[in-house]
Amino acid sequence: MEKEFIELITKHQGILHKICNVYFIRNPYKEDYYQEILIRLWKSYPSFRNESAFSTWLYRVALNTAIDIIRKQNLQPVHTELSKIDYNKPDHENNIESEKKEILYQAISHLSDVEKAIIILHLEDYNYKEISEIIGISESNTGVKINRIKTQLIKILNHGQK
Amino acid sequence: MDKNDIKSMWHEAHNISDAIIFDKVSIEKAITMTHSKIISKTLLDIKLKVFVFILILTIYVGLMLYAFVYLGLNLSVYSLVPLTLAGLFLLIKTTTEIGRLLVLTKTADNMSVKDSVLFFRKRLNRIKRADFISYLVFLYLSSILIVFNYLTDIGGTKNLSWGNQVVPIPLLGILILMLLLIPWFIKYQDNQKYKNLYLNLNESARHLGCTSETI
Numbered sequence: 001m002e003k004e005f006i007e008l009i010t011k012h013q014g015i016l017h018k019i020c021n022v023y024f025i026r027n028p029y030k031e032d033y034y035q036e037i038l039i040r041l042w043k044s045y046p047s048f049r050n051e052s053a054f055s056t057w058l059y060r061v062a063l064n065t066a067i068d069i070i071r072k073q074n075l076q077p078v079h080t081e082l083s084k085i086d087y088n089k090p091d092h093e094n095n096i097e098s099e100k101k102e103i104l105y106q107a108i109s110h111l112s113d114v115e116k117a118i119i120i121l122h123l124e125d126y127n128y129k130e131i132s133e134i135i136g137i138s139e140s141n142t143g144v145k146i147n148r149i150k151t152q153l154i155k156i157l158n159h160g161q162k
Numbered sequence: 163m164d165k166n167d168i169k170s171m172w173h174e175a176h177n178i179s180d181a182i183i184f185d186k187v188s189i190e191k192a193i194t195m196t197h198s199k200i201i202s203k204t205l206l207d208i209k210l211k212v213f214v215f216i217l218i219l220t221i222y223v224g225l226m227l228y229a230f231v232y233l234g235l236n237l238s239v240y241s242l243v244p245l246t247l248a249g250l251f252l253l254i255k256t257t258t259e260i261g262r263l264l265v266l267t268k269t270a271d272n273m274s275v276k277d278s279v280l281f282f283r284k285r286l287n288r289i290k291r292a293d294f295i296s297y298l299v300f301l302y303l304s305s306i307l308i309v310f311n312y313l314t315d316i317g318g319t320k321n322l323s324w325g326n327q328v329v330p331i332p333l334l335g336i337l338i339l340m341l342l343l344i345p346w347f348i349k350y351q352d353n354q355k356y357k358n359l360y361l362n363l364n365e366s367a368r369h370l371g372c373t374s375e376t377i
Contacts (some may be wrong), residue, residue, distance in 0.1 A: 136276025
């Protein structure tokens with residue numbers, strides 16, 4: 001099971017990368033949170049029953065974990081010294097290759113945690129039905145939300161380009 | 163820029179490079195851990211606090227039992243009040259930290275985002291309610307016991323002394339009032355402690371279209 005999980009995660013690492021960038025773009029603990037998401041994926045893996053695509057399940061657990069981490073930071077701020085000591089800043093930190101990527105992530109960072117989850121799934125080409133299942137809202141509501149979020153993002157992007 | 167441009171912008175941005183960026187993190191190593199280092203450290207800090215408070219509380223209870231049951235010590239109210247307050251303080255601190263630990267370790271990753279928010283909110287409410295009810299029961303029963311003891315004069319309660327003077331009824335009244343108010347103070351304190359967490363949960367619930375009945 002472990003080997004299978006590692007193979008699947010390696011194959012879908014891009015998803016985790018995107019989720020971490022969306023939720024922890026300027027966070028010095030990004031690498032650590034990535035690791036936490038991995039750990040919680042592994043803990044939840046026995047419950048994955050192939051009823052949905054692995055990537056769908058991965059999004060569900062990873063998004064819940066990322067939102068959970070942010071939520072709980074409100075209750076207990078993370079230890080501030082450890083990451084400076086134990087972790088070197090990753091080479092890629094703040095070195096997002098594309099300017100477009102940088103602008104886009106910056107714009108998305110203005111959204112709420114739930115809006116971030118919805119838009120990342122939409123941008124990753126998930127249809128309304130799949131998004132509604134992962135998020136837990138109706139398909140029609142998903143469509144409305146996506147439209148609103150996109151309008152909001154365009155406003156942010158245009159404002160930033162002025 | 164129109165709405166479709168966002169999607170193409172996203173795809174263009176991620177076409178450039180989506181190489182394995184977190185190469186320092188070994189997946190094999192990660193899955194042998196219980197939590198990431200930073201989360202472990204945060205939880206360890208709270209566990210350590212809980213351990214210290216439980217230890218002090220145990221020593222306190224042990225000493226009280228030794229003094230009052232084994233040695234049969236008979237202290238004046240003057241000595242009993244600070245001792246009781248110290249015990250209450252330890253109890254409050256211990257349960258507060260246990261509550262915080264319980265909240266931090268509860269997760270619901272396999273559910274939909276909406277169900278996860280609702281599940282977490284329910285758990286948080288349950289922890290808060292249990293905290294409040296346990297104080298309410300413990301302190302209200304203590305108050306009833308004090309009043310009952312006073313009325314029936316068990317153990318000469320009516321002649322309890324404070325600096326060689328019989329304790330006046332208003333003083334006992336204030337003590338009872340304090341005991342009755344503490345659970346409500348704890349409730350207020352909990353609301354303050356979890357304020358930001360509730361703000362976050364409420365915001366998520368609003369975006370997910372949760373009605374007031376569901377949360």
